[in-house]
Amino acid sequence: MAAVNDRESLEADGTVKLRNSYIKEMPEDILYHVSLGTGTHDLVEMFSDVKFVCMGGTPERMKGFANFIMDQIGLKLPTGTTLLDISRKSYRYSMYKVGPVLSISHGMGIPSVSIMLHEIIKLMYHAKIKDPIFFRIGTCGGIGIEGGNLVITETAVDGLLRPYLELPVLGKLQQRDRKSVV
Numbered sequence: 001m002a003a004v005n006d007r008e009s010l011e012a013d014g015t016v017k018l019r020n021s022y023i024k025e026m027p028e029d030i031l032y033h034v035s036l037g038t039g040t041h042d043l044v045e046m047f048s049d050v051k052f053v054c055m056g057g058t059p060e061r062m063k064g065f066a067n068f069i070m071d072q073i074g075l076k077l078p079t080g081t082t083l084l085d086i087s088r089k090s091y092r093y094s095m096y097k098v099g100p101v102l103s104i105s106h107g108m109g110i111p112s113v114s115i116m117l118h119e120i121i122k123l124m125y126h127a128k129i130k131d132p133i134f135f136r137i138g139t140c141g142g143i144g145i146e147g148g149n150l151v152i153t154e155t156a157v158d159g160l161l162r163p164y165l166e167l168p169v170l171g172k173l174q175q176r177d178r179k180s181v182v
Contacts, residue, residue: 014130016121029126031119034104035090038126047127051100053120055113056137059085059094059105065137066096066103073099110165 011017023029028039036043054069056062066083075098077083087095087104093116096103106116124132145151155163164177 010131015128016124016132018122018125023122023125029122031123033090033092033115034087034095034119034123036087036123043123043127047097047102047123048129049100050097050102050124050127050129050132052133052135053102053104053124054135054137055104055106055116057106057108057139061138062094062103062105063096066098066101069098069101069103073101075099 009017018024026038028037030037030039054062054065056065063083063085070077070083083096083098085094086097087093093107094105102120104116104120106113123129156165157163158165164175166173166175168174
């Protein structure tokens, strides 16, 4: 679980702060991979009440999670209807909104997660969401714990269990600590 609650990641009012100052100047921002945009959707109306962003690998798992959350909060859909995959037209990720919970698939691997997070963080910004909490739900093979156990972490780590991500940027290795990643 990662709360975007350190002051470096939030504006004074609790909304998400972006590092890229040019986004404020753009006449329209298209969130291509989730099939949303500031010119085609009222992102504040659609998403401003989101408090939890729950991410997992597969579309079916996240649809199942959205249905689980719907049952837990007592939300009933009209007969003959179903949850709508908000990003269905992107053919890349699935995204369901159930009350204050956004349930999103991210695919497999750092590149897929990175693309999804980039656009979801911009969505948080455009929707003026305050103090969002991010969860990753799914498997965590390779950490040396027998399958079937529940693992709850308080910070993000890389494949070597370091609390930062190291990646090449313009030919130089950069370290992003877990706070600057989210």
